[in-house]
Amino acid sequence: MRQSRLFSKTLREAPNGADCKGYEYLLRAGYIDQLAAGIFSLLPLGFRSIQKISAIVREEMNALGAQEILMPVVNPGDLWKETGRFYSIDREMSRFKDRNDRDMVLAMTHEECCTDLGRNVIDSYKRLPLLVYQLQTKWRDDPRPRAGLIRVREFTMKDSYSFDKDQEGLEKVYKAHYDAYFRIYKRCGLPVIAVGSDSGMMGGKVAHEYMYLSPIGEDTIIHCPSCGYTANRQVARFQKDYYPEAPKAKxxxxxxxxxxxxxxxxxxxxxxxxxxxxxxxxxxxxxxxxxxxxxxxxxxxxxxxxxxxxxxxxxxxxxxxxxxxxxxxxxxxxxxxxxxxxxxxxxxxxxxxxxxxxxxxxxxxxxxxxxxxxxxxxxxxxxxxxxxDIASAADGYRCPTCGKALSASKGVEVGNIFQLGTRYSEAMNCYYQDENGQRKPVIMGSYGIGIGRLLACLCEEYNDESGLKLPIAVAPYQVHFISLIKDTEVSDKIYDELEKAGIEVLYDDRKESAGVKFADADLIGIPIRITLGNRSFNEGKCEVKVRGSQEEAMSFDLDNLAQEIKTLIAKLEQRV
RNA sequence: CGGGUAGUAGCGCAGGGGCUAGCGCACUUGGUUCGGGACCAAGGGGUCGGUGGUUCAAAUCCACUCUGCCCGACCA
Missing domain, CATH: 3.90.960.10 (YbaK/aminoacyl-tRNA synthetase-associated domain)
Known part of the structure; x- marks a missing residue:
């Protein structure tokens, strides 16, 4: 991509309201653009990163045997009345009437819709288990969006739904998600921990959240450094001291x-x-x-x-x-x-x-x-x-399993998995016939990952004083090729060669000073920077630097550039 | 939904009853420069968030309203 044609521009100053680094750089580097509170457009750079993350998510979901589907954003209200959530969810869910005065809702998650699909398809135990997923827009009218893409109202979520005939099957697919999620975050480069969580409005018993630990997070995670016990403070247990005595009269x-x-x-x-x-x-x-x-x-x-x-x-x-x-x-x-x-x-x-x-x-x-x-x-x-137990766990309290001191930290929830059980299938009549001809409710699970929030957390994790430095797996391009020489024919040719070699390259062909180009490159933070300037061009070489590395720039021969860059890309990809 | 704060050029901001509404960055044109956000010169760009009021006169004062942001309530 020629940078002179790129649909975005960099900002020297942080727009008012950019309160955390990751958000500030996403705006300044031209990855995203805010349309309203909690509503953002993805510009080409941001969208490319989102697509990289999406591709990783798809690969890992497909590897679980999940089948990709796409469910509607607009749902009939009647569907949500079946589970009662039409009533129990407050104004966070947006509703409207269609032309015939029917209740409609903007789906903030898809358990109802998916259970409806399930009951249409599943009749026999022979069809089970089943696993589907989608990457779909969700609308949640959060009363207080904040911190850029961390907490938004419209966002893309990967949500998968499992259908099983028994608890054993559910636990198997739950565990598969548990592991797959770690692979997804690892491949994206985001450090996370899984914590036991509250199932909230989803219902069900067992649930985990994936937390990116960061001071910008709004959840509090209680963790035991000794035995590894970890839970969201909302459900975290701890050992209490009791002081029983002989009761006296009040x-x-x-x-x-x-x-x-x-x-x-x-x-x-x-x-x-x-x-x-x-x-x-x-x-x-x-x-x-x-x-x-x-x-x-x-x-x-x-x-x-x-x-x-x-x-x-x-x-x-x-x-x-x-x-x-x-x-x-x-x-x-x-x-x-x-x-x-x-x-x-x-x-x-x-x-x-x-x-x-x-x-x-x-x-x-x-x-x-x-x-x-x-x-x-x-x-x-x-x-x-x-x-x-309604007491709140806190720093220094005793671990429920080992008794050592607990510690509290802040985190951002980047994903969650729920064992729903039969909460939806029973309410919505999603039953199957078992081997004995018995009618039984399908056992379900649901599993979510916020794609945009994941990107936001990555930007929070990977930045420095000059800009972003996303891992190569999720960066919008692999290579930023900066030409400082006058002879555009030469740099155009190098750009073509890199592209032909299958390298994703952003080519800074703008008529800008070197300083501007370097500053923008730092801000956008593409992992590999190739600089072609008179300094080395005269010797048939160019300079190659990895974003964020302290090492001196490497000198690569122009003759064999594409090949050497491919080797470097492979090296960076292995780092993870 | 409560508390706070702000809305003036694309972005960051100044101006707070009175002449043609400014500054920096960005943008356009010409020239010089050319490896870490260059310089000179000449330009373009504004219903001062909206509505209503006070006044001879409103970006400026008043009322209402819309929107953003921060804190809280809230949040799979």
């Missing part, structure tokens, strides 16, 4: 202005482990059958030395969503913020008690009376509720 005590655990501990001169703290949320509970919503107050109780993980609380409460409760809502349930506890709360309040509280005795808890707490409250005698 006792009202005056605690003026002690609204926080810290105040309370000072006021009564006790450790935080002797207190119980309450978090008040309002949960939306949705009836999947008729879609009717009902709000209930949810109270989470955790021991004062820990924090509540809202995601765990939501799961334990089986709520569709949670939001912080307003003061009036808390008061209406006979509880007092700052001095609150489930003791004497209104009937219908959902009380979730962390096991740290359930297994401790004689904790100080709010008396639901401003300025007062109770000493010696005990779960089971003073109040009731559902016991669950």
């Amino acid at each position: 006792e009202l005590v005056e605690t003026p202005d002690a609204k926080t655990i810290e105040d309370l501990c000072k006021c009564l001169n006790i450790p935080a482990t002797k207190t119980a703290k309450a978090l008040f949320m309002v949960g939306t509970f949705i009836n999947d059958q008729n879609g009717e919503e009902e709000d209930k107050l949810v109270v989470g109780i955790v021991r004062g030395d820990m924090d509540i993980e809202e995601n765990k609380l939501q799961n334990a409460a089986k709520a569709n969503s949670l939001r912080p409760a307003h003061e009036e809502e808390i008061l209406a349930a006979n509880m007092v913020p700052g001095f609150g506890s489930p003791i004497g709360c209104k009937k219908g309040t959902v009380v979730i008690v962390d096991d740290s509280v359930a297994k401790s005795n004689n904790l100080v808890a709010g008396a639901n009376k401003a300025g007062y707490h109770y000493l010696n409250t005990n779960f089971g005698t003073d109040y009731d509720g559902i016991v669950a």
Whole structure:
């Protein structure tokens, strides 16, 4: 490609709002262009990288025996009503009516559509297992897009869907994805870890997320350096210390202005482990059958030395969503913020008690009376509720498997795999007949990779102060050929030779100064740079440099250039 | 959806009731330069986000609104 014809231009300054390096360079190097919040065009450079990533993904999916399909972005709302997600998903899913006033949705994932395909095709166990995938546009109306391609509203996702007759089959294809994903990220050059995760709106039991560890990430990953236990904080477990004692009778005590655990501990001169703290949320509970919503107050109780993980609380409460409760809502349930506890709360309040509280005795808890707490409250005698693990794991807490200290880090989710089980097949009547003529729900799994997000993470991982330096597997071109000589016939000829040899080359044929060409080349970050200038051209040579390497430029003979470059490409490809 | 912040040339910004709205980069033309973002000269490009108001006069003041970005809520 002649750079003089390339549909993009480089920017000297970072556009306002480019908050992380990778995003800044994607914009400045002319890979992408923003159209609206969370909506981007891919320019030729960006699109070429995306196609490279896509090709790697396709190869690895095909190697699993997956068959590529393409499902529609627009789905009938009725399909989503079958699984209840038409109702349970909030405004993140965009809806509209067609001309005949039918509900339509923009698919934000394709479980419904794919299950529909499954039920049309699968009749017998003889057809199973089946595995399909697609690379398709998703629209999710995220309330807050940010960080360039990291968190967008419109994006391309590789999503695959497995159909099996039994759990064993599901686990096999799940494991196959688990391994294939590592191969995909490795081939792209992105370091990731797999972590146990929450299945969120997808339903199902077992799920993993692939995380690129980076400070720009929005997820928190809890990791044990000793035994390797790793999980998203949303579900991460840890070992808790319990302090059981002989239960005593509760006792009202005056605690003026002690609204926080810290105040309370000072006021009564006790450790935080002797207190119980309450978090008040309002949960939306949705009836999947008729879609009717009902709000209930949810109270989470955790021991004062820990924090509540809202995601765990939501799961334990089986709520569709949670939001912080307003003061009036808390008061209406006979509880007092700052001095609150489930003791004497209104009937219908959902009380979730962390096991740290359930297994401790004689904790100080709010008396639901401003300025007062109770000493010696005990779960089971003073109040009731559902016991669950709702505490948030944190840096330094003890690993659930080996007991050593856990560490917390930030990460970006670049892929996930879910064992869906029969959540969709049962809801949508996707059944097969087994060997005995029995009708059984197909067991499903779904597996996603955000393609654009993957590119964004790669740009975050591979850059320096002058620009991008993507690995050759995903760079838009293999070679950047920079001509500094006047004689365009000579450089045109070299360009043709490189192209003929099957090398992907971006040819800087522009009438620009050397400095501009070098700066742009650094910014775009193509792995191999060939410089043809008077310095070496007179000796029948050119200079070759690998982007980002500290080594001196190599000198290659022009006579055998294509061949030598091919060797160099092969060398770089092997690095991975 | 709450809090903050900004919208003036393609990009980055200045101007904050009064003459023809500026600067740097980018762009065009001519010339000089020619291996790390060159120089000289001459140019082109703007409904100052939108609507309504105040005023003799609005980019500038007021109201509403749209959009971007940041923090939070949210998020497979």
